[in-house]
Amino acid sequence: MMFLYQVVTPAEVEEMFSLPEGSVRRDLRREKFRKSEIRKSGATWLITLREAKRVYSEEYEDRIPVKKDWEWIRNYIDSELNPVIEEEIVQFLDGAPFDRIYDLYQDAIVGASIEDGEEYLSFPEWFYRFRESYEGVE
Structure with missing residues (x-):
């Protein structure tokens, strides 16, 4: 929190x-x-x-140092959850297991070729951008 x-x-x-x-x-x-x-x-x-x-702020982008470690990703995402974003994730996943969101964020970090300690989008920033881009494809 x-x-x-x-x-x-x-x-x-x-x-x-x-x-x-x-x-x-x-x-x-x-x-x-x-x-x-x-x-x-x-x-x-x-x-x-x-x-x-x-x-x-026109120049602001929420980035954090990340790790490609599954436990770190789970703990980090869990620390960012609140009832509102959890509901938004559930709606977005549309019946898929909630754990799928951890996989998707990990895939994004790996796919961006981010090394441990390098900065990447925070989970909330990533989620909202990912959801927006996904909804734009439908």
Whole structure:
């Protein structure tokens, strides 16, 4: 799960990116944010920092150092899961076993000829891009 300091409020996002007051709440209503990267806590929206960067920074790409190790991949993906992205994965897999998502991410890392410790797309970034490209083919 995300650490406490990896989430920001709409006001913090607006300050970080010099946005007009109310911009982030407007963008929340317009559904510019991935549902798995936001949640409401009481009256306050919480947004992952990486999602704020994805939406408001033109040059941002969420990359992490990866390993071609099956256990590392499983543990890493499990650390990124939350109920929203899990449901999106289940819908995407359309009846295939959930474990298939681990295989697909591992295949992407291997297929990109990434060596241990080199950077590759984070799992959420990869999943959303993969799903989008797959849906574009159908």
